[in-house]
Amino acid sequence: MSWKLKTFDELTTRELYSILKERTEIFVVEQNCPYLEVDGKDLSSYHLYTEVDGEIAAYLRILPAGVSYEQASLGRVIVKKEYRGQGLAQELLQRGIDFTLNELNEDTIKIQGQHYLEKFYSSFGFQTISDVYMEDGIPHVDMLLQKNANR
Structure with missing residues (x-):
């Protein structure tokens, strides 16, 4: 499976459309959570993804x-949904961590993770730094990963 990493300006309109479609499908429709999915932060972000038959x-x-x-x-x-349980989430997260720590030369990564995924994120070295709180009707925790800490 080939992975792509692009800035916002490097994305084609089709790639951007596919990304936004899948994010909306999962975060808004599947999780039944109406919120502003397109939040303006994509413009300053890197986008890491893999496609199968032209779909994210x-x-x-x-x-x-x-x-x-x-x-x-x-x-x-x-x-x-069709690609869950195949190790993609682990590979995706590890690639994102590696890029952030090694290419962007960051020392710390902060995430706002859904509480049910806390164990998954902690398996990569993230440590919980908040109590469980509700965000858009879903329990979340804040977590930090420190470069070279317990890795």
Whole structure:
């Protein structure tokens, strides 16, 4: 499976459309959570994804420090339903972490993870730094990954 990493301006209109379609399908429709999915942060982000037959199979966005938090961040992590359970989420997240720490030379990554995925994120070295709180009707926790800490 080949992975692509692009800035917003490098995305074709078809790629952007596919990314937004899948994010909306999962975060708004599947999770029954009406919220402003297109939040303006895509313009300053890197977009990491893989496609199968022209459709987004897995995706996440990498937000440089200062876009969402003072630290760099990963967000909008998705794997399309048909491709779940095949290890794509692990590969996607590891590629996002590696790019952020090694290419962007960031020391810390902050995420706002859905609470049910806390164990998954902690398996990559993220540590929970908040109590569980509700965000758009879904329990979340804030987590941090420190470069070279327990890795």
